[in-house]
Amino acid sequence: MVSFNKFLASVFLAVAYASSSIAAPRPAHSKFATHRARVVGRGLQVEAFHPPSTFQTFGEGIDHPLSKRTESTMEDSAVAFVGSQLKVDFNTIAVRSGFSGEAAKHVFLRQSHDSIPFANAVANVAFNHDDKVVAFGSSFVTPNSIASSSPAIPLEAAIATAEAALGGKFNQHPATLEYFVKQDGSVALTHVMQIQDGEAGIWFEAFVDAHSGELLSVTDFVAKASYQVLPIQKEMLTQGFEVLTDPQDMTASPAGWHNTGTTSATSTSTTAGNNAIAFKGTQSSVTTQSSNGLNFIFTQDPTQAPTVAANVDAARVNAFYLVNSIHDLTYKYGFTEAAFNFQQNNFGKGGAQNDRVTISVQSSAGIDNADFSTPPDGQSGAMRMFLWDFTSPMRDGALENDIVVHENTHGVTNRMTGGGTGRCLQTTEAGGMGEGWSDAMADWTEHNSSAVPDFVLGAYVENKASGIRTHPYSTNATVNPLRYSSIATLNEVHNIGEVWANMLHNVYAALVAAHGWSATARTDPTGPEGNIVFLHLFIDALALQPCNPTFVNARDAWIQADVNRYGGANKCILWNAFASRGLGVNAANFVDSSAVPAGC
Known part of the structure; x- marks a missing residue:
């Protein structure tokens, strides 16, 4: 085992070497699509590398090599398509996961060598229900060298190295052996393990070179009955609590919110169930029903500290209600068991379970x-809500609905992008869009009419009308001037996320203006109204886009999602909305384009 000081020096050398292979000078944003720098553990800076993704969409679809074989599976078809497109040996393509959704079928694949998968060289293929390929993303590589598939460093030593560097402990989730593509084109063999410290908010996937013992990269999984609650369309408690009776959607949660199976023996009378468990301190510290019949009626007193018993109960109940509501809402729009959602029991419908x-x-x-950790499908997503000390008494983030919805949406976007790995929103640009999707979902949930007012996030916890973002989200370019080109001067994921969230605010406004607004969109996703169309495209596009997408990739995924579900009926609405904020046809490298396709 190397000493920590020697290890620290080796990592800094590795990081410096990786950085030096990029020609200088180049603007910092040139690496947003492939890198993410993080300070981890004891002040160690690690710059994770992800090979650049290519992404193609094909409108009504193109044939694949097995199109004429009626007996081929979508997995076989995806392997054949990737092999033919990239001219690689079929034996080096490994299927990781897949699912069939309403509008498209999806297969997620990894490059492999000696039957060992590559961690960061991945691909995804989407088929329409006519068995034609409609989208293809890839970060497969042609290595200039590849390490031996027999590790020289034992797993125990690699775990010790990762623990020392990251400040947590190996959490006993099964470690794997995977190849890892480095920026210089070489491929290292790595031990991959999860390092966690729940109290400190640490949850990393560490990649330790199985020959040199160096920490090469990390995946950060943390994206910093009747109930008296704030209904999901309300933003903050000053708008008033209500008692909601049986708000669960039984088509999304067939056993209800307080059952982890199908019998009374698996029922609870606390803030614990199949989709979520809300607690303070430890998972045994839940809120028990206030009266028989699953009634959770606890009155919050804003004049007292949030830590008094009634206020703690109100916070647990509100958070439990919201996470279950987002589970049911996103389930109706496609975030199902097979699409890697969060459930303790998947009822035999696909995906991995035991991950409420x-x-x-x-x-x-x-x-x-507040933060949300998204490990791979089969491990629980972890939400942590904190108190805010801008006021006296302090305020509770669990009682500001937009913050809870924002955090929960990290789980949706991290699971659906890349096939349930939790690894595919890790670059600076993709991580920024992750923040933007979360704000956009909070924005969507709080509309109560066809009006599209400016949206402010986090106003309650800071007691500040302008909230916690630099601008309100707005269709007015004077109120919010952020454009695609704004990213060139930004370097932090929340700031980058504001650009994406504001674009989606404008997309939403355009779709509602064209198609109207449905008051039942949260429970009925079948209508033609603009808010329904928006959320379908929001969810559908996540599975289409490549691992670590760029703004341009994500825009193209929305356009293709519209072809898949609506036959391209909203093409010009979408293009004009994106182009109005600089993400037009010729947008690239954070240079604006207002161009739209011919006919729009």
Whole structure:
């Protein structure tokens, strides 16, 4: 085992070497699509590398090599298509996961060597229901060298190295052996393990070179009955609590919110169930029903500290209600068991189970923030809600609906992009869009009419009308001037996310203006109204886009999602909305384009 100091020096050398292979000078944003720099553990800076993704969409679809074989599976067809497109040996393509959705079928694949998968060289293929390929993303590589598939460093030593660097402990999730593509074109063999410290908010996937013992990269999984609650369309408690009776959607949660199976023996009378568990401190510290019949009626008193018993109960109940509501809402629009959602019991409908969302309210691990950790399908998503100290008494983030919805949406976007791995929104640009999708979902949930007012996030917790973002989200370019080109001067994921969220705010406004607004969109996704169309495209595009997408990739995925589900009926609405904020046809490298396709 190397000493920590020696290890630290080796990692800094590795990072410096990786950085030096990029020709200088180049603007910092040139690496947004392939890199993410993080300070981890004891002040160690690690710059993770992800090979650039290519992404193609094919409108009504093109044939694949097995199109004429009626007996071929979508997995076989995807392997054949990737092999033919990239001219690689079929034996080096490994299927990781896949699912069939309403509008398209999806297969997620990895490059392999000696039957060992590549961690960061991945591909995804989408088929329409006519068995034609409609989208293809890839970060497959042609290595200039590849390490031996027999590790020289034992797993135990690699775990010790990762623990020392990252400040957590190996969480016993099964470690794997995977290849990892480095920026210089070489491929290292790595031990891959999860390092976690729940109290400190640490949850990393570490890639330790199985020959040299160096930490090469990390995946950060953290994206910093009747109930008296704030209905999901309300933003903050000043708008008033209500008692909602049986808000669960039984088509999305067939056993209800308080059952982890199908019998009374698996029922609970607490803030714990199949989709979520809300607690304070430990998972045994849940809120029990206030009266028989699954009634959770606890009155929050804003004049007292959030830590008094009634306020803790109100926070747990509200967070439990919201996470279940987002589960049911996103389920109706395609985030199902097979599409890698969060459930303890998947009822035989596909995907990995035992992964309900854990919600830690009033977490003592932080303040003035919230976060959500998204490990791979089969491990629980972890939400932590903190107190905010801008006021006296302090305010509770679990009682501001837009913050809870924002955090929960990280789980949706991280699971659906890349096929359930939790690894595919890790670059600076993709991570920024992750923040933007979360704000956009919070924005969507709070509309209560066809009006599209400016949207402000986080106004309650800071007691500030302007909220926690630099601008309100607005269709007015004077109120919010952010454009695609704004990213060139930004370097932080939340700031980059504001650009994407504001674009989606404008897309939403355009679709509602064209098609109207449905008051039942949360429970009925079948209508033609603009808010329904928006959320379908939001969810559909996540599975279409490549691992670590760029703004341009994500825009193209929305355009293709519209072809898949609506026959391209909204093509010009979408293009004009994106182009109005600089993401037109010729947008690239954070240079604006207002161009739209001919006919728009």
